Every structure is written in C-alpha cells, then in structure tokens.
Amino acid sequence: MSDNVDTGVIGFRGVLLRGVAAGGVAGLLAGLVGLFVVEVPIRAALAVEEARAAAEPAEAGGHDHGEMFSRGTQVFGGVLAAVIVGLAVGALFATAYAGSRRWFAGRPPFGRSVALAAAVFGAAALLPAVKYPANPPAVGDPGTVDYRTVLYLGVIAAGLLVVVGASGLASRLAHLGGPVRAAVVALAVVAAFVVILLVFPAPPDAVPADMPSDVLWEFRLASLAETATLWLGLGVVFGLLVDPAARRARTAAVAA
Amino acid sequence: MTSPAHPLSVAVPRWAYAVALVALLITWLVLQENGVALGHAAESLHEFFHDGRHALGVPCH
Numbered sequence: 397m398s399d400n401v402d403t404g405v406i407g408f409r410g411v412l413l414r415g416v417a418a419g420g421v422a423g424l425l426a427g428l429v430g431l432f433v434v435e436v437p438i439r440a441a442l443a444v445e446e447a448r449a450a451a452e453p454a455e456a457g458g459h460d461h462g463e464m465f466s467r468g469t470q471v472f473g474g475v476l477a478a479v480i481v482g483l484a485v486g487a488l489f490a491t492a493y494a495g496s497r498r499w500f501a502g503r504p505p506f507g508r509s510v511a512l513a514a515a516v517f518g519a520a521a522l523l524p525a526v527k528y529p530a531n532p533p534a535v536g537d538p539g540t541v542d543y544r545t546v547l548y549l550g551v552i553a554a555g556l557l558v559v560v561g562a563s564g565l566a567s568r569l570a571h572l573g574g575p576v577r578a579a580v581v582a583l584a585v586v587a588a589f590v591v592i593l594l595v596f597p598a599p600p601d602a603v604p605a606d607m608p609s610d611v612l613w614e615f616r617l618a619s620l621a622e623t624a625t626l627w628l629g630l631g632v633v634f635g636l637l638v639d640p641a642a643r644r645a646r647t648a649a650v651a652a
Numbered sequence: 653m654t655s656p657a658h659p660l661s662v663a664v665p666r667w668a669y670a671v672a673l674v675a676l677l678i679t680w681l682v683l684q685e686n687g688v689a690l691g692h693a694a695e696s697l698h699e700f701f702h703d704g705r706h707a708l709g710v711p712c713h
Contacts, residue, residue, distance in 0.1 A: 408662045412671065427704075434707040464699040477682050477704025484675040484682075491672050494662040521709065530709035533702075538713035545684060545711050619709045626708075 406638065412490045414637040419486015420479060422629030427478035429622045435471060437615035441532035442467075444607055448534065482626060489513070489630055493638075498567040506635035506642060513631020515562075519555030521623035523589060527551050528599050530619040535607055540600045551596055558588045683710045 406414075465473070493499075493512055500508045528548050536544065562585050569577045603612060636642045682701050687694040698705070705712050 406662070408665055408668060411662050412668070426708075430704065430707040435703070438703060438706060464696060465702075469700065470703050473700040474703030474707055477701040478708065480682050481679055481704070481708065484678040487675040488672055488679075491664060491668050494668075495664045525709055528711070530706065531712070532706060533712070536711060536713045541686065541711055541713045545686075548711050549684075615706075619707055622707050623709055 408494055411494045411638060412487060415486040415488075415490020415493070415634055416483055417486070418630050418634035418637055419482040419484070419489065421482075421633045422486070422626050423479040423482015424475075425629045426482060426622045426626035427475035429618075429625045430474050430478055431471065434615065434618040434622055435474070437532055437611050437618055440611040441534050441607065441615065444611070445534035448606060478622065478626065482630070485626070486630060486634070489516070489634065492516075493634070496563065499563050501567070504639055504641060506639035509635030509638060510628070510631040513627050513634070515559045516556070517624060517627035517631075519559045520552045521620070521627060523555040523592065524548055524551045525616070525620050525623070527593055527596055529616045531601075531603070532607075532611065532615040535601065535603055535612070537601045543600060547596060547599075551592060554592045554596075555589070558585060558592070561588070683708065 489512070493509060496512065500511050503511075528544065528551065562581050565584055566577060566581045569580060572580070603609075681689075681697065683705055685694045685697055690697065702712070
C-alpha cells in the first residue's frame with residue numbers, strides 16, 4: 397500500500413487521458429466494423445434508393461445522398477464519425493467512471509470498467525435498438541426525422557437513468573447477500589426497461605415495401621455490432637489502461 | 653500477492669464538466685446536428701457523416 401505507483405493511483409487527468417485513448421481505439425475498431433460489415437447492407441439500401449429514383453424521375457426537389465459528397469468520401473466519413481464519437485464518449489466515460497463511487501465498489505478497476513461499459517451499451521445502444529431499430533438509407537421519412545430524434549434520445553436518457561437508479565438501488569441493498577441483491581437489482585432493471593419499451597410511442601415510419609427485409613435486418617444487426625464494438629471495446633481498453641493489476645503485469649513483463 | 657488497493661473514485665475537478673460539455677457538443681455535431689446550430693452548413697456535416705450516423709443507429713432520413 398505504501399507504493400503509489402505500484403497500486404496504480406492516478407489522478408483525474410490520467411483517468412481522462414486513458415478514457416480518450418481507449419475511446420479512440422474503440423472508435424477505430426467500431427469504424428472498421430462499419431467499413432467491412434455495415435457498409436454491405438448500406439450499399440444494398442442505396443441500390444434500392446437509386447432504383448426508386450430511376451422509377452420516379454420527376455422528383456426534382458428530392459434529396460439525393462450521392463450529390464454533395466462522393467460515396468468514397470461518405471464511407472471515409474463513416475469511419476471518421478466512429479473515431480470522433482469514440483474519442484468524445486471516451487472522455488465522458490472516464491468522467492462517469494471517476495465520479496461513480498458506488499458503481500461495483502470494491503471490485504477491481506477492470507471489472508468496474510467493463511461492467512459500466514456493458515451497462516451503458518445496454519441503456520444507450522441495445523435499448524434504443526429494440527424500441528427504435530436502426531434503419532439503412534432509403535427508409536426514414538425526412539418529415540419525421542426531428543420527432544424520431546426526440547424519441548431516440550428520450551429512450552437513451554431513460555435508459556441511462558435506469559443505470560444510475562440500479563447503481564443506487566444496489567448500494568441501498570448492501571445489507572442483502574450478493575445473489576439476492578443481484579437478483580433484485582436485475583428484476584428492477586428488467587421491469588424498468590419493459591416500462592420504457594411500453595410507454596414510448598411506436599416508431600412513426602413504416603418501412604417502404606421496396607426495402608427487402610433481409611437488407612433491413614442485416615443492416616440492423618450490423619449496426620448493433622458496430623455500437624457493441626464501440627462500447628465494449630471502450631470498457632475493455634479503458635479497464636486495461638486503469639487497472640493496476642494490468643499495469644503491474646506489464647511492468648513485470650518489461651522487467652523480465 | 654497482497655490484495656491490491658482499489659481506489660473507489662478519483663476526485664472530479666470542476667474543469668472536467670467543461671470537458672464533458674465539449675465532448676457532448678462534439679457528439680451532437682457528428683451524430684445529430686441537422687440545422688439547429690449551423691443552419692445550412694449542417695447539411696454538409698450531415699452528408700459527410702451520413703454513413704456513420706446510420707451505422708451508429710442514429711435516426712436519419
């Protein structure tokens with residue numbers, strides 16, 4: 397305990413920098429999933445959009461995704477978006493990690509980090525993906541995009557509140573045994589998620605009939621793979637960077 | 653090996669909230685901005701990050 401370097405006590409600046417670094421790595425990994433996995437159904441969806449445009453040449457005011465930037469630029473923009481978002485959520489994640497005293501208190505930092513990332517993935521990616529599944533291009537109605545954005549952000553906010561509430565509930569139930577406490581908290585989280593799924597209104601847009609359902613679902617699962625890579629990658633890399641056990645192992649490996 | 657110390661939390665300084673706000677703003681610009689802050693320039697931003705917005709599950713048109 398006397399050796400601060402060995403027990404890995406790092407200040408907030410160190411935690412924040414590790415969060416940004418972990419976010420950059422996770423964002424790049426997510427961007428690569430986007431490049432090699434999500435782009436496949438996006439290409440198929442854009443083919444549907446082009447077929448639609450070819451069938452209705454009179455639509456002069458129509459919105460054409462291919463006009464302002466080339467496809468290559470947009471594909472690059474997709475990877476860059478994941479990297480920038482990764483850096484930003486890495487900073488937010490590190491701040492939440494540093495401030496969350498009660499979150500799996502007493503567990504090693506690696507486990508705390510992965511558990512926090514899994515919880516945020518569940519609340520901010522999986523929950524909205526169940527209620528408002530991601531859609532490829534050529535599905536959403538431009539007229540409802542603001543309404544859909546409000547619903548989507550509302551579900552994320554509600555999900556994150558459930559995570560905060562679950563953490564508070566777990567620390568309140570500290571007198572119960574581990575398994576009982578975990579079961580009670582898990583039941584409460586499931587109940588809260590079910591209420592959220594029931595209370596929020598259904599997605600306003602119907603999927604157009606010319607969008608093949610296999611393209612639609614390939615895209616939705618691929619999108620979920622990208623967000624899972626972002627969040628779980630962030631939790632694992634950040635956990636490795638802050639956990640003194642991992643740092644000790646690395647120091648030992650260097651010394652050996 | 654002795655049981656390692658797990659410092660429960662790191663004190664969050666006040667400037668951290670400014671950093672968090674900037675991080676939220678960046679996320680907003682990349683994923684959500686459709687004209688609220690930037691007006692017409694938002695369209696280029698939207699189109700450039702278009703694939704990323706769709707791929708990360710954000711509502712889009």
